[in-house]
Amino acid sequence: MILALLQAVLLVVGTVVLAVLQRGQDRTLTMTFLLFSATIVAGVGPLYRAVDPLLGGRNVLTLVCDVLMVLGTSTLLWGVAKAVGAARTWMRNVVVASCSVVLVLIVLAFSTLDPVPTTTAFMLSVGNQPTAAVYSIAQTTYLGLALGATGIICVLRIREARTGLDRVGLWALVAGGAFGAVRMVVVAVMDLAHVAGRIDVTHALGLPYDVTTPGAVLLVASGMLLLVVGHRVGQGRRAAALARALQRLEPVHARLGTDNEYPDSDDPATRLSRLIVEVNDGARRSRRPLDAADRAALAEAEAVLASA
Structure with missing residues (x-):
């Protein structure tokens, strides 16, 4: 609960900060924060138990949150690529196409599950159903690959970082990508073990899951914030340097x-x-x-x- 609240607070505050810092600029990372915030906030236990019954009491809110997380991870990959100058048309097309396929797949998988009443432990309740493994593995694989790709892009751009904040932000995104990739494997094994009735394996992987899930969110969120703040700091420094150079060169220009x-x-x-x-x-x-x-x-x- 404490980690969930910490993630929610960080993401809500981050959304506000980015909305201010990116005013008049590309808002892709702000949209990412907004989507992540909606996902994490809606998943906080008391709020989830209050809202999901309004949607039918069959964990439709879980599906909504997972759809938002997939969309947020897509905008994260594209937003970071644009922020570091690595965005390409083919990359956007791949992101849009793969995201669309995953969204269709998880909606279809969710619709075929035997429904259970509102629960904040959704996969524990339905994890013995084969379709639940498809539902979970599809989205987790996409999240892991997208976060891993984000981390690779950041590794390739670290040398181009102009400020210390940029550099730290890129490394945080790299670490978040690594956590996301590890989480992808952990969740896939847990889901398959649950379907096979190996609950002991699922419990044994509980600690890695509990570490990598919030770890990926916190690292990625921190990395995005630092990247935007570092960009603003760099802009301020460049503006100040230009002003000093103009002030020093203007007398020379007036004479010569x-x-x-x-x-x-x-x-x-x-x-x-x-x-x-x-x-x-x-x-x-x-x-x-x-x-x-x-x-x-x-x-x-x-x-x-x-x-x-």
């Missing part, structure tokens, strides 16, 4: 620069680029070498622009 009649721009990087070009043009036309201070200001501006 030429007016090339470029259109005005409110973008600092565009303005800095224009000043650099016009200072260099002015120095060439005057045929006077820049002094040490001017060369330093120009070099700083060029370095800041290259890293922006």
Whole structure:
């Protein structure tokens, strides 16, 4: 219960934080947090027992939560890929197609289960039914593969991280992907053992399941938050560096620069680029070498622009 509440609080707070930080930007990771939040919050025991009877008292809320988790994991993979510059059209098509197949499969499997009254231990109640194994393994395999793919993408992009927060966030997502992959195997073995009547195996794997399930959620949620916060910190640093470079280069431009009649721009990087070009043009036309201070200001501006 405590872990479930911790996950719920982290995800709800994270959804609000991301909604603010990603205002005016791509909201894929915010949507991921929202879907995960709805899944975890609805699964908290007292709330689940209060809501599911309103849906018929046959654990339809479990199906809703699992559908939301599959959708959230899909947006996670796509959102992280976009955040680190690894998104490709073929990847989006694979995610959409595989997600659709899994959703159809789990809805069909759920509809064929012998219903049981509202319970917060759904798979323990129906796990002896073969269709329940299909229901659980299908979604868990998809979650594990999607989280694993997210982790692989992050490993390949760690060297490109611009801030320490970016780096920690990527490693958290890698760890979350590893937990998700391990959980995939654990759940598959538990489900098959339950159908086969080997309840002893199911109980023996209870601890790995109890560790990897919240572990994957907490690590992935933390990684997403750190990735977005790190991106904002990086943006702030770049903006400050551009402002300093502009302030230092403007006096040089006033003395030596030429007016090339470029259109005005409110973008600092565009303005800095224009000043650099016009200072260099002015120095060439005057045929006077820049002094040490001017060369330093120009070099700083060029370095800041290259890293922006």
